[in-house]
Amino acid sequence: MFMANCPNCGAAISFRSINLPVRVCDYCHSSIVRSDAGLVSTGKVAEVPEDVSPLQIGVRGKDGAHSFELIGRVRWRWTDGGWNEWLALFDDGSTGWIGEAMGRYMLLREVPSTGPGNAVERSLREGKEVILGTEVMINWVKYRVTDVKQAVCAGSEGELPFNTPPGFAMPSVDLMADDGHCASIQKDGDTVQVYAGRYATLAELKPTGLRAFEGWPMPRFAA
């Protein structure tokens, strides 16, 4: 872990990952970007609105043999709801996302561009509308587009792979396979990112350090 001080407010900030460029200060909510010139504050970002997610930064869990720790979060909003994307730092230094929506969890890893053969990726790049039900292959799994929406960042915290300035928005496409696999394709500026993984229950993530809520017993799987 690498410790520093917020260039904006001077509070102590920690970096658990050596690779991630962005850290949101826990105190002043400034977005601090690492660069060759050192730590630069790029201005304040929105604080994540209060929610009742059982996850929080510092929660540890497992994806099969790999253990992870949650180090960052982006809260997204769209016209009919919102969801969290938690950044997980794995024990091998890689990162993944845990999507949390409607009380359900998706474990997603970025996959290299699937190329022009991916109709969704192509449409996003060309700024065309993505049609519900479009089928695409990602890592030999057939997915269908189940949702297309414009996601607006409602707040962020911790360490992140990208900056989330106020009003930060991007198109987001959800995909589902028949066998519990799921995927998400997003467009940030000119880059299209493909994330693929699967639905998981909270219990399957073998979490520890979950948030406690008054009056709710901690589930057995998190003990």
Added chain:
Amino acid sequence: MTEAAPTAAPSTVRALTCTQCGGTLSLRAAGYTVSLVCEHCGATLDTTDPQLRIIARATTALRRPLIPLGSRGVLRGETWEVVGYLERSDGDGDWSEYLLFNPYQGYGWLIDDGRRFSYGFLLDRLPEMDGTQLVIDNGKSLDFYSGPYPAKVRFVVGEFYWRVAVGERVRVTDYVRPGTIVSCEENDSERTWSRMDLLNWGEAERAFGIQQRHPNTSTPSPQEPSPWRDRLVESLIIGAVAAFTLIVIAIIGSGSTRVASADFEAGLDGATRTVVIHNIDIPAHSSAIRISAQSDQLDNSWVDLDYSLVDRRTQQSFDAYGLAEHYHGSDSDGPWSEGNTRPDVRLSSIPPGSYDLVIELAAHRWVPYTSPDFYNARTVDPNPVPIPVTITVDRGGMFGGNVLLGLILIAIWPGFVFWRHYSFEKRRSGDLDADGDDS
């Protein structure tokens, strides 16, 4: 590492003020909830908007859910809080759905069809189709039941993770197996699959502290397992074992033993003769006696056979009557003949002991009513024509009638259970609008 300071755990419930009526509201699933329908005025508020913008005003009269919003209960080991309540209708019937929330478990459903409760979850894997059957992830298959039929939201209160609205319509297709129903709900942009497990009588009531409902199976739910099914299987097994045992005993027991046989002569139209077969022993395990007569020389005549089986020690008498007869003639339909020359009589429940069989034999000539002799007084022939009669006594053996009666008795319970099971299944799978019951 920054450990969370040991402050008091936050509550999941946040107090809000209704933008429309100013009433105090509870937001129980902040971050997940998208729509909140005020329990005081029925206005729908947008909880993704910090201003709690009013999306819709009440269009229906407010109703109080049987289980109040905010109730907590433990259902099959999980603690749930009731956060939302919907009433839906498919045109034929109404049902209620409670949206349940637990911050660690996400969402669940409690569905009340007015009679029984079911416990529902969204499926996170799409079911597979196998012919007309649906296979869900635990490998269980379900049969198509009904649909697609339209279902419409008629009333809503509380909070939901989607844009809920009265009048919202989906198309529902149901698949069933005993105890479980899997429903596909679709609209133009989404298709969701959910699974509902029928709860035992009283389970939901106990969990959420409402009045117990009395079990009744008059109008079963489509996924309701027949309460008679287990009893039917059980009764069929017991019945089959009993019937098999009875038949085996009947076959073993039917090996009868010849006890006595003697030839006698009856005098045709002569005096009644009394003959005796002595020393018929009836052992303790065999109480059935068959007395057979054989008189093959009857010709338009009959022999009355009065039997008395007399216990030599107690003089207790068991009486029976036999009739050997043979008639023939000719009429407009041609020649005819009738009568049994070898009648059997059976005596059951004879106590063990040593017996004498006393037989009174009286043979008579048959006089047709067309004959002039019909009106003449009968006289006893002092020198009658002898009619040979052979009397045979067998013991043991089963009475076919008793075996049949036994089988019928054995079949009564399985038959009753089958009838109850069958009528239940008929009601369960019955045409949805057959009863026209739209309450």
